[in-house]
Amino acid sequence: MQNHRKPTSRVRIGALPKHFPRVHAFTASAAACVLVLAIFIPTPDVEARRMPLPVNLTSAEEVVEQPEKVVPLTPRKAIPLAAAATEAIQxxxxxxxxGDTLSDLFKRAKISAGEMYQLLGxxxxxxKLARLNPGEELTFTVDTDGKLxxxxxxKDRxxxxxxxxxxxxxxxHDLVQREPDSHPAYRQALIDSSLFVAGSDAGLSDSLIMxxxxxxxxxxxxxxxxRKGDNFSVMFEEKFLDGEKIGNGPILAVSFTNQGQTYNAVRYVDGNGDANYYTPDGKSxxxxxIRTPLDIVRISSHFNPRRLHPVFKSRRPxxxxxxxxxxxxPVYSTGDGRVIASGYSKAxxxxxxxxxxxxxxxxxxxLTKRKVKKGQRVKQRQIIGTVGSTGYATGPHLHYEFLLDGRHRNPATIVRKLPKAKSVPSxxxxxxxxxxxxxxxxxxxYQGPALAKLDDDN
Known part of the structure; x- marks a missing residue:
């Protein structure tokens, strides 16, 4: 018995077999068409996700012309020059x-000298910027071109x-001035050795003591x-900025008891804005x-017509x-007047x-230095020189004389007998x-309980 096998057919890609049944061929063709459509034609859901239609568009032509992301454009407002520059300012x-000069500071800020000269002009x-003081702060604001x-x-806080x-x-230019907050403060002290020590212990600054x-x-x-046992009570202003104390204002009222006698003074600003101190009943x-030409110092030699001279060792007035x-x-003029002599002599x-x-x-x-010239008018407490040891002097000190009608008088006592300045007008x-x-x-x-406490403590 012979074994008969069907001949094997070779199928080329892209071609149908010659003996492929017609029904099968039709079915394969239809399946291929469906596959092509599924690959290249997206479903409505996919299309909607890819390019959403704006609400106000109704035609296919309008859809094609729209970009994928619509960003409405609005006209940009014109920016003023100052505001535009601010965007790029440093x-x-x-x-x-x-030793700094304005030119040094401009160089450190890397700003041209031309900008500096334009500012100074x-x-x-x-x-006034040409006269700067150490400690002052300059803030330069420039644009991207380095233009000031x-x-x-x-100048200060x-x-x-x-x-x-x-x-x-x-x-x-404009001036920006901040006003600090002012609050009254009170201090009191009993003097044991000196006014400076007592004042410092009470928390007073040197300037307030003076x-x-x-x-x-x-x-x-x-x-x-x-004298030991003297006491004082003082009320003054304290100044604060942003909650931090930055200094003291003037004394508002003060009481001082010296050798059993009490002196009271109060600050008054008159109608012209001038401030001075008066007794409670308006006397200046x-x-x-003033009693002394220096602030608190030590008397090394009193007025004495029969004193033994420390240099010549002989009795000379x-x-x-x-x-x-x-x-x-500093040495002060004890009163208003005119300088009639300012010079140097051997003695x-x-x-x-x-x-x-x-x-x-x-x-x-x-004096070691003279600060005034002959013919110059001076005010009371104006600095006229500084303490030195020039001439016949054994050490640094000031020799002060007071003459009334050409006769020497004791400076320590004569002032008490002289009239006061004008009082508050009626x-x-x-x-x-x-x-x-x-x-x-x-x-x-303030004074009552404070002084009572001082007495208890002593």
Missing amino acids: SLSLTVRN SGSEAK QRLALQ LSQVRFTRDAQSQFQ EMADVFSSDIDFALDI MRKAF HNGTDYAAPRGT NGNYVFIRHGERYVTRYLH SEMTRFKNQTQPLLAKLEN
């Missing part, structure tokens, strides 16, 4: 050091001067009259002359008072003589009382 702050206020847009000078470039490229001594300088000689605390003080200590060293009206002359000897007494009585009442309220 600021740099520099502190003025010893903008007015008299800008020219603003310069701010911070309260004051700032700003120079700002305007639309015409000119610099305009201010208090100045208030009573016509009544109390703080180099001679102070200031006499024509000492027609003044010697105040021992460190070299360079007196550097000296200054001042005439006060027709009857009075004061003399200041052995036309201002109502205003004076309204302003000062509340201050005196506050001082009295």
